[in-house]
Amino acid sequence: MRQILDIQKRLLPDLTDVLKKRYTILHHISSTGVVGRRALATHLELTERVLRAEVDFLKEQGLLITESSGMKLSDSGRKLLEDMEPIVKELLGLSYLEDTLRERFGLRQVIIVPGDSDQSELAKKELGRVGAAELRKYASKDDVVAVAGGSTLAEVANFLTPSAHMKGNLFVPARGGWGESVELQANSIASIMAKKTGGEYRLLHVPDHLGEEAYVSLMQDPNILEIVEVIRSARVVVHGIGDALVMARRRKSDPQTIGELVAEGALAEAFGYYFDKQGKVVHKMPTVGLRLEDIQASEVVIAVAGGKSKGEAIAAVMHFGHDDVLVTDEAAAVELMHYI
Known part of the structure; x- marks a missing residue:
């Protein structure tokens, strides 16, 4: 062809x-x-x-x-x-980009949609549609599915539909809530995904950004510990990827923390962890939810992220090396080619 x-x-x-x-x-x-x-x-x-x-x-x-x-x-x-x-x-040359990125980053699958989701709402919706299709493809009966927050993951939730093999799935937030719109938080997205597919959901009613003392205290609460253990048992993880400094500011990090991120070369944020261009974790926030070891133990990790502005950040997380599937857009994929 x-x-x-x-x-x-x-x-x-x-x-x-x-x-x-x-x-x-x-x-x-x-x-x-x-x-x-x-x-x-x-x-x-x-x-x-x-x-x-x-x-x-x-x-x-x-x-x-x-x-x-x-x-x-x-x-x-x-x-x-x-x-x-x-x-x-x-x-459009997208098949070539998919094959190249899959091979260079050692991924199971790369799916690229046309356009730039920074500029086009249609491209962002297409990321959601394809992300939903990939989740349906890899989820199996009675899975625990951990989902992160953000506008792209909200689009994934919107495109899910009732599915016989997902009816018994349990959707859980990958982490606690934070200061963005309620509908973009992981709790809300997990509940929407469950309702759309006929599955179940559990919520995590704690803030995402905690001090060490608050984190230790919360993790001694039996109710919190029980839901956290469920979250950390997730077979499938679906997450977005953010620019490190943008995400730090959205989480109202103090100037000292932001200065440390700059000094450490942090480019990307996912799961509350910050990654440099080699995919090394250079900073982490005390967060109730998924840890790196849980992500590494998950059978399927799906990243859904796009936009030219996120190309370098996506590359950083791909270099970390624990994603299986990447759903991205054309503009981000072209940028990714500079960092392989």
Whole structure:
């Protein structure tokens, strides 16, 4: 297939552009469910005249259905979109990036979605959709699944659906809560994932950022200790990746701690641990939840993170070497190539 696509790029470049454009239209409608023509034109930065012509063509092919609330994909449109995905990945060079990053970082699987989630809400939603698909793929009956917080993991939760083999899963937060929006905290995401899949959930009602004395005291509480032991037994871990200094400031770390992170070369944060460019842990916060040894003992660790701005941070966590699956976007993947 790659050879055929290379020939097409050279002899019929206009056809390639048309294919990408129509794929993007179908893909956006798929991600939003139902969308109006004007909103779609604005999001895709197309004139309404150009979009109208494309939509009319797609309707004639039986790929779109128009309702009073907007446009949505037909069953044929959904099937075609699935069939087009590997072709579009080849056209965009994403298959090559996936293979290269998987090999260089020693991962089980790398999945790259088009776009830059720093700039495109569609790309971020696609990270969530693919992240949800990977979780369904690797989770098995009666698993304990530990999930972190953040906006990307919230998108993963939104795309989960009832699943027979996930019905008995127990979803737990990977760590305690912290000062961001309640809906982005690990507790909330664990409960949404459970409700979406028909599973169960347990919550951890403690702050994420603790002093040593508070940490020791909490870990002596039998109720806290019991849920923490469940969290640390997780077979599957799903997490995001943050920029070290951004995350430290969001956690209201004091100036001395931030200065230490800078001096130590911290680039990335995940699970409450801070990593340098070699993937070495240079700083950790006292946190009630998953520890590094628990992550290393988990059977499947899935990272879902994207955006050009996070390329170096994602590379740092991948160099740590305990993730099995990476779901990222095109912009982050291109940046990752500089750090392999």
